[in-house]
Structures are given as structure tokens and as C-alpha cells.
Amino acid sequence: MSETTTPEQLPPERNPSSSSSAEEMDVDLDSSTKPEGGSEEADKDQSGDDKATDDGKGKAKAEEEEEEKKKKKEKKKKKKKQKKEEEAKKEIPRGPLKLGYKTFDSSVHIFDYFYNFLYSWPLNLNVNKYEHQMLLELLQKGHKDAAKKIDVGIRSFQVHNHPIWMGRCFALIRDNGSVDYFRFRKCVNRILPLPEEMLPQPGVDRHLRSKKKYARQGGGGPGTGLGSGSGM
Structure with missing residues (x-):
């Protein structure tokens, strides 16, 4: 009477179920790498946010510089007016x-x-x-x-x-x-x-x-x- 070998007793290379299990494992492993793609998208989103932040800072800086120019212009105008008034107040002979x-x-x-x-x-x-x-x-x-x-x-x-x-x-x-x-x-x-x-x-x-x-x-x-x- 010959012995019947069950699939579990076959060597791994000859056990079809073992191969199938490995393939499934491969699939599982491959699928486990998918979130990496999502991470790239997240990085892109983060980069976009950073860019928007930089643009906002640049705009704020430009507005600040413009305001500073206005203040200098007003100061110069005021100084000129003051000088004119002082000259007008000079004592008449x-x-x-x-x-x-x-x-x-x-x-x-x-x-x-x-x-x-x-x-x-x-x-x-x-x-x-x-x-x-x-x-x-x-x-x-x-x-x-x-x-x-x-x-x-x-x-x-x-x-x-x-x-x-x-x-x-x-x-x-x-x-x-x-x-x-x-x-x-x-x-x-x-x-x-x-x-x-x-x-x-x-x-x-x-x-x-x-x-x-x-x-x-x-x-x-x-x-x-x-x-x-x-x-x-």
C-alpha cells in the first residue's frame, strides 16, 4: 500500500498551494507600496501650500515697501512745506x-x-x-x-x-x-x-x-x- 502524500507534506517548490500563497504574498507586498504614491501627492499639496505661503509673504512685503515709500514721500512733502513756511516767517526788514x-x-x-x-x-x-x-x-x-x-x-x-x-x-x-x-x-x-x-x-x-x-x-x-x- 502506497503512502498518499498530502499537499501540505510536499516541499514548498512542489506545493501548489504554497506557490499560490507566495503569489498572494507578492500581491499583498505590491499593494503595500501603493500608499507611497499617495505620499507623493501629499508632498505636492504641501509644496503648493508652501508656495502659496511664500506668495503671500512676497505680497505682504511688497505692500509694506509701498507703504514705506508713501511714508517717505509724505515726510519729504511735509518737510518741504515746513521749510517754505519757515522762509515765509523770516523777519521782514x-x-x-x-x-x-x-x-x-x-x-x-x-x-x-x-x-x-x-x-x-x-x-x-x-x-x-x-x-x-x-x-x-x-x-x-x-x-x-x-x-x-x-x-x-x-x-x-x-x-x-x-x-x-x-x-x-x-x-x-x-x-x-x-x-x-x-x-x-x-x-x-x-x-x-x-x-x-x-x-x-x-x-x-x-x-x-x-x-x-x-x-x-x-x-x-x-x-x-x-x-x-x-x-x-
Whole structure:
């Protein structure tokens, strides 16, 4: 009687069930590696989160830099405004200063007086004796060429539209009938310095000189009274 060998007693290499079990094991082992793929996805998600965080930080930093620029700009603007206000508060040259029949507290006070008179007095009309003395002393004390302007003597003062500049100015009529002009602003500034923003503008003088040159070439004629006084 022969012995019957059961599958369990066969060597592993000849036992079909053992092979099947190994294959199942292989499958189980292979399937056990699947979560690794999931881990890669998780890493990707994590990377995306990190990137989003970095983008958020970059945006926040950009906003912070922009805010800092705005603050610097505002600070610079404020500093400029403060400097302007300080310059405006600089002390105006003060008197008291007697001129003619009046005593003035400052150069601005003198300027305002003659400016208002210039634009309130009618054109081509002799000023009264009171204003005549005021203008004469302004000219004597303030004009660098006062003696040349006065020359043979002044008969009267008037307000004219300057024949070249076409703006109001003080005119003097000499005893010999000749006419000349002068700028009261320059006179005031020589007597008592004006604030910088009120100083005579050199561009006006340049313009007058060019017009004077044009007048000598035929643009002006006798009786205009330009001569040496066109520069005022």
C-alpha cells in the first residue's frame, strides 16, 4: 500500500498551494507600496501650500515697501512745506523809516503805499504837493542814479503807461519838459530791503533793454522820453 502524500507534506517548490500563497504574498507586498504614491501627492499639496505661503509673504512685503515709500514721500512733502513756511516767517526788514511826511514800519509797508498810489492815481495827471514830496524823497533816497534822474530839476510827477513795457509806472517831468521814468520797487528795495519774493525781476530789465534797442532802430521817436530812463 502506497503512502498518499498530502499537499501540505510536499516541499514548498512542489506545493501548489504554497506557490499560490507566495503569489498572494507578492500581491499583498505590491499593494503595500501603493500608499507611497499617495505620499507623493501629499508632498505636492504641501509644496503648493508652501508656495502659496511664500506668495503671500512676497505680497505682504511688497505692500509694506509701498507703504514705506508713501511714508517717505509724505515726510519729504511735509518737510518741504515746513521749510517754505519757515522762509515765509523770516523777519521782514523793519523801520521805522521816515519818508516825506510819513513814517513806515517796514519795506513792505513802503511798497504797499506807493503801489496803491500808483494804481489809484489817474493817468497823465500831476500829483498833488503832498505826493510830489513823497515821490521826490523816494527817488532821492532810493534811486542809484538819482542826480541823473533829477537833472535840471523836477517840475511834476505823473502816472503813465510806459511806452515800451505798457504797464503803469511813475513818470517825472523835468523843468526843461523832458520825461523820464523810474521803478518805485527798486527805490524801495535800496532804502529798505524787500523780501526776496518781492524783489525786482531782472527779466523785466532785460526785456526793456531789448525793446530799447528796437526803439533806437526805428521803433521809438522823439518825445518818447526813453533815453537813459528807459531802464527806469
